[in-house]
Amino acid sequence: MGAGFSSLATEKKTVTHPSNPNISDLPESCIASILSCLEPSEICKLARLNKTFHQASLADVVWASKVPENHEILVKKLFSEEGSSESLSKKEIFSRLCRPIPFSGDTKEVWLENSSRGICVAISWKGLKITGIDDRRYWTHISTDESRFHTIAYLQQMWWLEVEGNLEFEFPAGNYSLFFRLQLGRASKRRGSRRIINNLEQVHGWNKPVQFQLASSNGEHVASKCYLNEAAGKWMHYHVGDFVVENSYIPTKLNFSMAQIDCTHTKAGLCLDSVFIFPIETVNKLKQF
Amino acid sequence: MSSSTELTEKKVFLLKSLDGVIFEVEESVAVQLEVIRELIEGDCARPFISLYNVTSEILALVIEYCKHHAETCSGGTSATIADEDLKTFDNEFMNVDENILLELCSAADYLDIKSLFELTCRTLASLIKDRTIIEVRKMFNVENDFSVVEEKAVRKEFAWAFK
Numbered sequence: 001m002g003a004g005f006s007s008l009a010t011e012k013k014t015v016t017h018p019s020n021p022n023i024s025d026l027p028e029s030c031i032a033s034i035l036s037c038l039e040p041s042e043i044c045k046l047a048r049l050n051k052t053f054h055q056a057s058l059a060d061v062v063w064a065s066k067v068p069e070n071h072e073i074l075v076k077k078l079f080s081e082e083g084s085s086e087s088l089s090k091k092e093i094f095s096r097l098c099r100p101i102p103f104s105g106d107t108k109e110v111w112l113e114n115s116s117r118g119i120c121v122a123i124s125w126k127g128l129k130i131t132g133i134d135d136r137r138y139w140t141h142i143s144t145d146e147s148r149f150h151t152i153a154y155l156q157q158m159w160w161l162e163v164e165g166n167l168e169f170e171f172p173a174g175n176y177s178l179f180f181r182l183q184l185g186r187a188s189k190r191r192g193s194r195r196i197i198n199n200l201e202q203v204h205g206w207n208k209p210v211q212f213q214l215a216s217s218n219g220e221h222v223a224s225k226c227y228l229n230e231a232a233g234k235w236m237h238y239h240v241g242d243f244v245v246e247n248s249y250i251p252t253k254l255n256f257s258m259a260q261i262d263c264t265h266t267k268a269g270l271c272l273d274s275v276f277i278f279p280i281e282t283v284n285k286l287k288q289f
Numbered sequence: 290m291s292s293s294t295e296l297t298e299k300k301v302f303l304l305k306s307l308d309g310v311i312f313e314v315e316e317s318v319a320v321q322l323e324v325i326r327e328l329i330e331g332d333c334a335r336p337f338i339s340l341y342n343v344t345s346e347i348l349a350l351v352i353e354y355c356k357h358h359a360e361t362c363s364g365g366t367s368a369t370i371a372d373e374d375l376k377t378f379d380n381e382f383m384n385v386d387e388n389i390l391l392e393l394c395s396a397a398d399y400l401d402i403k404s405l406f407e408l409t410c411r412t413l414a415s416l417i418k419d420r421t422i423i424e425v426r427k428m429f430n431v432e433n434d435f436s437v438v439e440e441k442a443v444r445k446e447f448a449w450a451f452k
Contacts (some may be wrong), residue, residue: 255372
């Protein structure tokens with residue numbers, strides 16, 4: 001900021017007071033500062049205004065407040081294969097983080113929620129520990145577009161339902177919620193018909209609640225019970241619990257589970273897709289999934 | 290101001306605008322212009338300081354802003370009341386047309402007045418926000434200097450933001 005001044009008493013009479021100043025006549029640093037006050041989608045829109053705005057929209061100062069504060073750790077962790085991560089601009093880091101990035105052998109995905117600085121994580125059922133998952137009498141594995149991972153696990157019938165997972169991840173500081181994405185009943189097409197119907201015939205054993213648990217290395221430990229049969233026939237995000245991250249620079253360790261191990265009855269007809277972790281402020285967008 | 294300060298003579302500085310108008314300001318105002326701080330502290334600010342990039346119309350506004358901020362901060366009121374007062378003042382101060390706003394932003398950048406620079410940037414951002422590209426171009430006389438090919442490329446470059 002600031003350039004060219006003088007204490008000399010020389011006269012300079014060339015007064016130019018433009019009646020119609022143009023916003024792109026401002027120094028590029030000013031335009032970048034204006035852009036940095038805006039949401040990412042607005043910045044990207046204004047990059048199309050003209051060449052000056054486009055150039056300003058690439059500046060690190062614009063994106064410094066948009067990327068997660070621990071972006072250096074995330075870049076190292078998630079873009080490590082490419083080797084060029086150190087030279088990435090902040091805009092490039094932001095745009096790459098906005099697209100889901102697979103990790104842990106494609107069983108997990110992470111992305112930056114566009115409007116917040118929070119990180120979202122999805123964990124496929126393939127990244128969870130599920131009792132009896134490889135025994136087709138209990139569980140079948142179904143390819144489907146209903147899941148972002150294009151696969152779900154379907155519970156045929158079982159006494160002992162137990163699903164566990166864990167994650168160690170450098171979440172940026174903030175408040176997060178964890179969910180299981182489940183559906184009672186299975187969508188299927190009737191032969192000769194295009195209509196998709198939810199087949200609830202096989203569904204039984206859900207009149208007792210399922211127990212959810214979440215424990216974090218930051219000290220949270222929550223357990224809750226939930227009746228799944230109250231929302232049979234549609235995909236639901238079942239809220240397991242919340243956790244708070246204060247330090248973005250150390251990994252947060254999470255353990256979570258879902259269980260219904262009452263052996264007086266069998267359970268059947270449950271679709272298991274994935275576990276989702278979202279920043280709390282973006283939770284109201286869940287219906288998109 | 291109370292009359293008991295009569296005895297302590299206040300240091301004043303003369304600022305000369307682009308169009309030759311000279312403004313007399315107290316030290317508490319002058320020091321907010323970071324760009325001339327060294328001149329002031331080194332006592333090299335005589336007889337006056339020429340500010341070639343700022344017109345008298347804008348310099349008058351800048352001085353009004355700095356004066357109010359200096360007075361509020363040294364007024365002896367509690368921090369929260371001063372904060373509220375400055376917020377109200379800033380809001381009213383920003384109630385100017387877009388052209389003045391652009392010039393104030395440019396002047397705050399040149400004179401290196403951080404708080405005024407941030408205030409004008411925030412205000413300009415809120416004016417632009419939620420408007421279409423065409424509306425912003427019209428509002429601020431911006432010409433589209435992209436070729437068709439370039440425009441397409443920029444659209445593609447930022448396509449990820451609109452998914």
